[in-house]
Amino acid sequence: MEKIKDALSKARGSQIGQKINQPKKAVKFIQLDDELKSIVYSETAVVKLDAGHLEKNRIVAQNKHDPSSWIFDSLRTQVLQTMEENKWRTLAIISPTPAAGKTVVAINLAISIAQQPQKTAMLVDFDLRKPRIAQYLGLKQPKSINDLLSGNADLAEVMVNPGIPRLTVVPTNSPVKQSSETLSSNSIQHLVVELKERYDSRVVIFDLPPILSADDAMVLLPQVDCVLLVIGDGQHTEAEITDTMRLLTKSNILGVVVNKSEAKAQPYYYD
Numbered sequence: 053m054e055k056i057k058d059a060l061s062k063a064r065g066s067q068i069g070q071k072i073n074q075p076k077k078a079v080k081f082i083q084l085d086d087e088l089k090s091i092v093y094s095e096t097a098v099v100k101l102d103a104g105h106l107e108k109n110r111i112v113a114q115n116k117h118d119p120s121s122w123i124f125d126s127l128r129t130q131v132l133q134t135m136e137e138n139k140w141r142t143l144a145i146i147s148p149t150p151a152a153g154k155t156v157v158a159i160n161l162a163i164s165i166a167q168q169p170q171k172t173a174m175l176v177d178f179d180l181r182k183p184r185i186a187q188y189l190g191l192k193q194p195k196s197i198n199d200l201l202s203g204n205a206d207l208a209e210v211m212v213n214p215g216i217p218r219l220t221v222v223p224t225n226s227p228v229k230q231s232s233e234t235l236s237s238n239s240i241q242h243l244v245v246e247l248k249e250r251y252d253s254r255v256v257i258f259d260l261p262p263i264l265s266a267d268d269a270m271v272l273l274p275q276v277d278c279v280l281l282v283i284g285d286g287q288h289t290e291a292e293i294t295d296t297m298r299l300l301t302k303s304n305i306l307g308v309v310v311n312k313s314e315a316k317a318q319p320y321y322y323d
C-alpha cells in the first residue's frame with residue numbers, strides 16, 4: 053500500500069505528466085508495475101459534433117491545434133502499449149469518489165485511440181447512475197442503452213459515430229433505476245462480450261460511476277480486462293485511496309491518471 057501512495061505522490065512531483073492548456077489543469081499517468089497490482093459499422097449513425105461545445109466540456113483530443121490534445125495522445129500511447137502487451141481489449145475508467153474527471157478522460161482517450169489508423173475505439177456509457185458522455189459530446193441521439201435495455205432497440209441502432217473515423221459511442225441518455233442489478237444482468241454481460249468480440253483491433257472503454265459511491269463498478273470489473281484509475285488531485289482522502297486499492301486487488305490496474313493536477317508538467321521542448 054505504501055508503494056501505491058509513493059507512486060501517487062511521486063506522480064504529483066514528477067515530470068511524467070503534461071500540462072493541459074488551462075491554468076492549473078493537468079493530467080498525469082503512472083504505470084503501475086506488476087508488484088503493485090494486488091470501424092464504424094455501416095449502419096451506424098454519423099453525427100457531426102460542435103467544436104465550441106466540445107471545448108467547453110474539455111474534450112480536446114480531436115483538435116490537433118489545441119496544445120492540450122497531445123497529453124491524451126501520450127496517455128493513449130502508454131495505455132495501448134500495456135493493453136497490447138497483455139492482449140487486453142476492454143478498459144474500465146474508475147475513480148474513488150465523484151467528479152475526478154473520469155468521463156472527460158474516457159472521452160478524450162477514446163478519441164485519441166481512434167486517431168491511430170490501426171485501432172478502432174468504442175466508448176460505452178456504463179455510468180447508468182449519472183450518464184454524461186452524450187451531454188459532453190453534444191449527442192442528441194433518440195436511441196441509447198436505455199432503449200437497448202428496454203428491448204426497444206438493438207445494438208446497431210444505439211451506436212453512433214461522432215464524426216471521428218474509427219470511433220463508436222454507445223450512449224446512455226438517462227439514469228437507469230437499479231443500475232448495479234442491470235450491470236450484472238445477462239443482457240449486459242452479452243453486450244460486453246459482443247462489443248469486445250466484433251473486431252480484433254477494437255479497444256472498448258467503459259465509463260463507470262465512482263467505485264466508493266455505488267457497487268456498479270464492482271459488478272462490472274470482473275468482466276473487463278483492465279482498469280484505469282482517475283484521481284482528482286487533492287480530491288480524495290488517503291482512506292479513500294486505500295479503500296479503492298483494496299477493492300481493486302483482483303483487477304489489472306493499467307495505471308493511475310492524476311487529473312486536475314497543479315504540478316507543472318514538462319513540455320516536449322528541444323532547445
Ligand SMILES: Nc1ncnc2c1ncn2[C@@H]1O[C@H](COP(=O)(O)OP(=O)(O)OP(=O)(O)O)[C@@H](O)[C@H]1O
Pocket residue numbers: 072076077078079109110147149150151152153154155156157179182184260261262311312313
Ligand atoms: N483536468 C481538469 N481540469 C479542470 N476541470 C476538469 C478537468 N477534468 C475534468 N474537469 C471538470 O470536472 C468536472 C467533473 O468531470 P467529469 O464529469 O469528467 O468527472 P467524473 O469523474 O466523470 O464525475 P462523476 O463521478 O460525477 O461521473 C467537469 O465539470 C469537468 O469539466
Ligand SMILES: [Mg+2]
Pocket residue numbers: 154155156179182184259260
Ligand atoms: Mg462521469
